[in-house]
Amino acid sequence: MDYQQAATNGRHHNDGDAAEWKQVAELRAVTEAQDPACKDDYMLRRFLRARDHHIGKASAMLLKYLKWKPTAKPRGCISESEVAHELSQGKLCLQGHDRQGRPMIYGFGARHHPSNRDLDEFKRFVVYVLDATVARLPPGQEKFAAVADLKGWGYSNCDIRAYLAALEIMQNYYPERLGRVFLIHVPYVFMAAWKIVYPFIDDNTKKKFVFVSHKDLDRTLREAIDDAQLPEVYGGKLKLASPAKSK
DSSP, X not given: OOHHHHHHXXXXXXXXXXXXXXXXXXXXXXXXXXXXXXXXXXXXXXXXXXXXXXXXXXXXXXXXHHHHHHHHOTTSSOOGGGGHHHXXXXXXXXXXXXXXXXXXXXXXXXXXXXXXXXXXXXXXXXXHHHHHHHTTOOTTOXXXXXXXXOTTOOGGGOOHHHHHHHHHHHHHHSTTOEEEXXXXXXXXXXXXXXXXXGGGSOHHHHXXXXXXXXXXXXXXXXXXXXXXXXXXXXXXXXXXXXXXXXX
16 A cells, blocks of 8 residues: 555545554555555554554554464454453453443452462453453444442452553553543552552553542543443443353
8 A cells, every 4th residue: 555545545534634544554564564464554553653653663563463463362362261260250341332432341350369360361361351342342433441440459459460461461462442441439558559550551541541539430430421331330221241241
C-alpha cells in the first residue's frame, strides 16, 4: 500500500486523518519486510498510537508482539480448559457495554489470592480474557472499559507479580485497547500496592485509571453505563455470570 492509498483509506474509514494513515503505511512497509503477517491497518494504527507515532518504536513493539503471539497462543487461542482454575474463582465477569459501546470487564480483587494461583495459568487467563473481550467489540469500536471492585481487598489478595504480568500483557500486546478503568471500593491498604505498580504503567495508560470515591460511585457508574447494562450489584438490571458464561 502506498501513501496515497493509505490517505484514501483514512478518508474511507472516516476515523482518522490522512497524515496518520500515511504513517500507518510507513509502519506497514517497515514491518511487512520482516513479517508478512502485518496486514491489519487498525492493528498497525494501535501500535503506532501506543508509541506516539514514532515509526521505529512502533515497529519494534509490533515485531515483539508478532514473536510473542505464537508462543503465547500456539493453537491460535486459549481454551477454557487451559484456564479452568482461574475461571472457577469467578474473579472476572465479561458482560455488558458502556454508553460508548465498549465491552465491560468487571473484576473483583478480593477473589484473587496469590497463594491460590499459578503464574503461567494466570498469564494465560489474562490473554483469554482480553481475547474474549476483543471478540465482543462492536463495529467501529476498538476499546473496552472495566470496573475494578476492590471491596474486601486485603494483604492476602495483594499479588504484585500478577498485577505486573497482566499490565505487561495488556500494554505490550494489546495496545490502545483499554479505554477506562474505574477503581471502586478502594481500601486504604491497596494504595501501598498501587504505588509499586504505578511506575510500570505507561503515560498513555495512567490517565485511563480513575479512582471513584464512595459518594461519587452511583453517579459515576450511571453516567458511564446505561441502567440495562449496569450490574444489579451496582443498582442496575444486568445479572452477572462467570466469564465462561459471559456474553
